[in-house]
Amino acid sequence: MRLQLLAAASVGVAACFTFEPADFDVVTALLDVGVDVFQVPGLSDLVDRSWSNACSMACSTLQTIFGNGSVFMPGESDYQAFTNSYWSVQQASVDPRCVFRPAEARQVSALVLLSRLSQCPFAVKSGGHAAFAGASSIQGGITVSLSRFNQVSLSENKQSATIGPGNVWYDVYTALEPHQVTVIGGRVAGIGVGGLTLGGGISFFSNIYGWACDNVLSYTVVTASGTIITASPSEHQNLFWALRGGGNNFGIVTSFNVRAIPQGLMWGGGRFHLETEFPAVIDAYYNLGVNAAKDGNAAQILSFAYVQNTKLASAALQYAQPVANASILAEYMSIPAIGDTTQIRSLANLTQEFNASNPDGLRETYWAATFKLDRDFVAFIKDVFFEELVAIADAPALIPAATLQVITVPQLEHMAQNGGNALGLGTALGPLIVLNMNMMWSDAADDERVMTANANIVRRTGEEAEKRGLQDEYIYMNYASQYQDVVGGYGAANQERLRSVAKSYDPAGVWQKLQPGYFKLDGAPAKMQVGGK
Numbered sequence: 001m002r003l004q005l006l007a008a009a010s011v012g013v014a015a016c017f018t019f020e021p022a023d024f025d026v027v028t029a030l031l032d033v034g035v036d037v038f039q040v041p042g043l044s045d046l047v048d049r050s051w052s053n054a055c056s057m058a059c060s061t062l063q064t065i066f067g068n069g070s071v072f073m074p075g076e077s078d079y080q081a082f083t084n085s086y087w088s089v090q091q092a093s094v095d096p097r098c099v100f101r102p103a104e105a106r107q108v109s110a111l112v113l114l115s116r117l118s119q120c121p122f123a124v125k126s127g128g129h130a131a132f133a134g135a136s137s138i139q140g141g142i143t144v145s146l147s148r149f150n151q152v153s154l155s156e157n158k159q160s161a162t163i164g165p166g167n168v169w170y171d172v173y174t175a176l177e178p179h180q181v182t183v184i185g186g187r188v189a190g191i192g193v194g195g196l197t198l199g200g201g202i203s204f205f206s207n208i209y210g211w212a213c214d215n216v217l218s219y220t221v222v223t224a225s226g227t228i229i230t231a232s233p234s235e236h237q238n239l240f241w242a243l244r245g246g247g248n249n250f251g252i253v254t255s256f257n258v259r260a261i262p263q264g265l266m267w268g269g270g271r272f273h274l275e276t277e278f279p280a281v282i283d284a285y286y287n288l289g290v291n292a293a294k295d296g297n298a299a300q301i302l303s304f305a306y307v308q309n310t311k312l313a314s315a316a317l318q319y320a321q322p323v324a325n326a327s328i329l330a331e332y333m334s335i336p337a338i339g340d341t342t343q344i345r346s347l348a349n350l351t352q353e354f355n356a357s358n359p360d361g362l363r364e365t366y367w368a369a370t371f372k373l374d375r376d377f378v379a380f381i382k383d384v385f386f387e388e389l390v391a392i393a394d395a396p397a398l399i400p401a402a403t404l405q406v407i408t409v410p411q412l413e414h415m416a417q418n419g420g421n422a423l424g425l426g427t428a429l430g431p432l433i434v435l436n437m438n439m440m441w442s443d444a445a446d447d448e449r450v451m452t453a454n455a456n457i458v459r460r461t462g463e464e465a466e467k468r469g470l471q472d473e474y475i476y477m478n479y480a481s482q483y484q485d486v487v488g489g490y491g492a493a494n495q496e497r498l499r500s501v502a503k504s505y506d507p508a509g510v511w512q513k514l515q516p517g518y519f520k521l522d523g524a525p526a527k528m529q530v531g532g533k
């Protein structure tokens with residue numbers, strides 16, 4: 001926070017001088033002189049009380065103006081159903097002062113301006129699959145549900161589709177399927193259009209077309225001043241660039257106009273292998289990663305997991321055409337498997353299979369790291385993962401996985417289209433391993449040791465990668481934990497450009513302060529209080 005003020009001051013010399021910065025915050029100022037109000041019970045009550053008054057007022061105003069169906073209050077069954085609709089228990093456990101369900105962009109503008117007036121903070125939920133508390137929920141504030149923005153419409157020439165962030169990808173795919181087209185989106189049915197697209201978005205078809213953010217033609221976005229604008233390669237170009245990977249730091253997107261691609265039936269599913277096959281699986285992962293340009297129809301997600309005291313590898317394999325056992329996948333298919341669900345099916349059907357293995361209702365954590373693609377290093381990651389599991393393997397309902405994908409050279413090449421994105425990934429870097437550490441468990445008493453194990457895996461693999469010259473600073477937002485500095489990982493130049501776009505479109509810092517959750521422009525959302533780093 002202090003750094004942010006300094007940065008704002010140093011780039012603000014050309015602007016009018018004001019003694020008190022426009023974003024002055026009493027709580028932060030007190031912290032700077034050594035008073036942490038959250039450590040003093042009486043004082044923290046004061047902060048809470050004023051917050052809570054502001055939010056009561058903002059919530060009742062929304063209710064009066066937009067009607068009872070637009071606002072859910074604690075104790076109502078709709079409120080309960082809403083808070084239960086998150087993927088992780090950590091997010092479902094957050095209790096907002098109210099839930100606001102705007103029906104059109106103008107109502108989103110009203111929310112933003114009322115928040116500025118009252119200083120009641122807010123959060124925005126699309127599919128609710130971000131894992132950590134506060135990412136798309138806010139204790140005591142206003143959580144905005146985008147569920148009414150559920151448009152899916154295809155242009156007449158079938159080249160583009162307009163999709164609202166109130167949809168999950170299953171809704172989008174099933175609506176487009178009768179037209180034999182689809183869009184670049186998530187691989188699990190229940191993931192939201194909003195979060196996935198704003199953070200990047202890896203799809204089954206990314207080796208052919210690139211990531212979701214690289215296939216957005218334009219965004220309709222509500223800005224910090226409540227105006228509704230279109231960002232595209234020809235209008236508000238800098239904002240368009242920033243929205244391609246900049247997350248929730250630039251506005252609330254009420255619709256995405258995206259490229260539509262021809263798509264009929266495809267092939268895909270999961271294959272499961274025992275430890276004896278791990279060396280062959282690692283070879284197949286590596287070879288498919290380096291050979292991605294040979295046949296962009298193929299895609300893979302490799303997970304090492306520990307299930308019922310057994311070490312397993314799960315290879316989720318896909319082919320964009322209705323072709324079983326395509327030759328580029330022959331190496332994978334020749335590995336003996338103890339289970340295999342691969343078949344020819346629709347995209348929507350495949351996303352439902354993967355949805356079933358990612359149920360709601362558990363505690364969840366996701367972590368991300370990026371490395372140059374290297375065969376031996378994949379084995380190193382796998383070994384560190386199983387070593388660190390020893391300390392937590394007895395945690396009830398634990399399902400731990402180290403999930404590996406490849407950011408292939410074709411994917412990196414597509415990042416340059418339409419003026420490039422904010423992620424800071426150049427073609428010269430590729431191919432890259434993107435590691436997604438992910439664990440589900442049931443008991444809050446295990447939170448600390450599960451987090452420590454994940455932090456250890458990310459730290460140890462990072463240190464070893466540094467030694468081997470394989471480290472990359474990129475941290476994929478959509479897989480990152482609250483303890484990771486995502487925007488810092490985009491590189492100093494991109495971080496600076498993002499700050500400067502934010503300064504133009506949001507000089508008062510609305511998205512940084514009144515919407516405090518998730519990955520902000522400066523630093524990680526939280527500091528780790530326990531082991532790890």
Ligand SMILES: Cc1cc2nc3c(=O)[nH]c(=O)nc-3n(C[C@H](O)[C@H](O)[C@H](O)COP(=O)(O)OP(=O)(O)OC[C@H]3O[C@@H](n4cnc5c(N)ncnc54)[C@H](O)[C@@H]3O)c2cc1C
Pocket residue numbers: 087123124125126127128129130131135136146165185186187188190191192193194195196197198199200201202203247248251252253254358478479517518519
């Ligand atoms: C089971 C599972 C499968 C996954 N599969 C994939 C995959 O195939 N490919 C991939 O790339 N990632 C995948 N992810 C990661 C996924 O992209 C992130 O979890 C993403 O944040 C989910 O988006 P959401 O809309 O569901 O989440 P939410 O929690 O609703 O939103 C995440 C963040 O985005 C913000 N946000 C959402 N919509 C808007 C909007 N319209 N305007 C402004 N801000 C907004 C929210 O405020 C929040 O901060 C997966 C995650 C899970 C848990």
Ligand SMILES: *[C@@H]1O[C@H](CO)[C@@H](O)[C@H](O)[C@H]1NC(C)=O
Pocket residue numbers: 063064065066067068
């Ligand atoms: C909301 O509900 C309250 C209580 O039932 C009612 O008095 C009020 O008129 C309703 N407001 C609107 C805008 O529908």
Ligand SMILES: *[C@@H]1O[C@H](CO)[C@@H](O)[C@H](O)[C@H]1NC(C)=O
Pocket residue numbers: 324325333334
């Ligand atoms: C694909 O390969 C699997 C495993 O090698 C085999 O069982 C299956 O019959 C093959 N399917 C087709 C359609 O060739």
Ligand SMILES: *[C@@H]1O[C@H](CO)[C@@H](O)[C@H](O)[C@H]1NC(C)=O
Pocket residue numbers: 345349350352353
């Ligand atoms: C997917 O398709 C398969 C094969 O047609 C079918 O057996 C299965 O029930 C479908 N799954 C879903 C979730 O629709």
Ligand SMILES: *[C@@H]1O[C@H](CO)[C@@H](O)[C@H](O)[C@H]1NC(C)=O
Pocket residue numbers: 168170171189190352355356358359360
């Ligand atoms: C995904 O799974 C959850 C249960 O964990 C379920 O509530 C949801 O309806 C599923 N989504 C789709 C689109 O199938």
